[in-house]
Amino acid sequence: MDLTKINNPSFLKELDHEQMTELAASIRSFLIEKLSVTGGHIGPNLGVVELTIMLHKLFDSPQDKFLWDVGHQAYVHKILTGRAAEFDTLRQYKGLCGFPKMNESEHDVWEAGHSSTSLSAAMGMAVARDIKEDENYVLPIIGDGALTGGMALEALNHIGHEKTNMIVILNDNEMSIAPNVGALHSILGKLRTAGKYNSAKDELEYILKKIPAVGGRVASAAERVKDSLKYLLVSGVFFEELGFTYLGPVDGHDFTELERNLNYAKKTEGPVLFHVITKKGKGFRPAEDDKVGTWHGTGPYKIETGDFVKSNSTSPSWSGLIANTVEELAHQDDRIVTITPAMPVGSKLESFAEQFPNRFFDVGIAEQHATTMAAGLATQGMKPFLAIYSTFLQRAYDQTLHDISRQNLNVFIGIDRSGLVGADGETHQGIYDIAFLRHMPNMVIMMPKDENEGQHMVKTAVDYEEGPIALRYPRGNGLGIPLDETLQPIPIGMWEVLREGTDAAILTFGTSIPMALEAAEELAAKGLNVKVVNARFIKPLDEQMLDELFEQKMPMMTVEEAVLAGGFGSAVLEYANEMNYDSSCIDRMGIPDYFIEHGDVPSLLAEIGMTTENLAKKVEHLIRNVQLERENV
16 A cells, blocks of 8 residues: 555555555554664564554544654554655654644644653643533553653543543553553553453453342442452552553454453543553564663664664763763772663663662652652662653652752753754753753752763762752763773863963863864964863862853853853853943853754754854954944944
8 A cells, every 4th residue: 555645544444454464564664664764663563453544443633632642653544644645854954753743743742752741731622622612532542651750640640530530541561661561651551451341341240240149238249249350350440540440451463452452541531541452563573682771762763684874983882981981980889879861871871770770860850859869869868870861850840949959959961962862853852951950059060071071970979969960961872082091070160271362262071162163264364363161060160160251352252052041151141240340242052942843953043043154244244343332332
């Protein structure tokens, strides 16, 4: 079947199970082929092919609302709603988004790149439906990993309490990005092995109805027997105690089972928890055999072998460098404990977990818990390293402020994927952490210019005893800089001059430093001598160096691969105001006040004007303007 000819899912209404099986095979082949070139979330999508087909067959999108939690598993939905022809552009600049996107299709009714949001959003949609007296189904599709998120549990509690009409699809593949952890995962494991509780209950009810009525006591006893059977077959009956009708577990790859049970769910009043068992990566052996989450989301790969197409870089990954340095120091310091919210693979902590199993904790998708747990460890003299992506640290803002910073606890936060991340787009860009951390009292924020400085910053953070300290590092690989054998702490708040100059100064850090040095070279060709400063401590600022620059009346350009609002440049302006310095000599370059979508990082930087050429022009313009102002005084 030519999937690019699909305009909407209405054609599914006419298909029988044999035809849907052929369609499922076509979709899997299509995804395996296309994602081998573009990369993407192949494992989750191969696992939901039959489920997505049946949902679109039995329900009427967009009148019926499909909310894909996280959005990692929405590719099949995109194909069935008319976007197959765009898959060659998946996750590329100006191309098809890797997540649900409202401006792509009316069938995308909820956008998400973070987990555990679908149930709360679905509750809002269901309440609106009921107030307006509309008639439609609301179907959040949430994975077993995302269900461990606190927000999802809050929503389950509320939905069950209100007895809201809703069908919650629990897509249980026993993995999220990494193998799932926690007590709730154990409950689901018991449900998987318990068999079909509902069919057993229905059979018992049929038998009891055949018994001649002999009074209320027998009827009452029968209800108690059914109740006991429920607890016998399904340990805990977690969801039913929350107020849901539990259906399952159902084979998520069996069209007959899916159709029969979903039709039953459609007739059921109140909230339904439809438990579907799927195989992550189904149909592609390397992805099916994955036990650690490698095939959750990938770059390009070779279909024949399953080998990944590796970059030409021989430099260590930033995540690996930081994790390995923490591990090295953990051999010398038994206070060091690592915590990750479901990202042991992405944060490259597998080796630490093997070396120190009693000092490594993957808490699942629970960023808030991970952050406050780190605070609790710090109160007892431990040295917790919280490895967390910048985009996910957003979810633990209150815990970072209230539990870590306010109590001035010695937590080391490793902020992975800081800066633009590219293909995952606006929900994952790591460009907000400076703005939301900088205003927290007691917080130290730093970012290295290269991997050698990065390892020394890990040493700095481990040695630091005066409160919380955050180390930002980007996605991808380092620059290939040789590493010193001996680790040395860097004095807190001390910047570094990388290039001397007298006409202007560029203050920047991290991934923007090469651009600054290149711009200074271009300006040198025009006779302008520009200083480049590695402002590696974003907080506290190097006030001594700033005082010198202001006293020299040096024009200053701040550059940051982060939002301008509340960022590093704002901090320099605030300092100028506080000290009554002339701020007219300061200009800023960074991320403007709108969400940056997906695409390769160079294209995204070019779109917002963060290029060597533009930086050189802005610095030259700043120098000329300051000179003119001074001549006119």
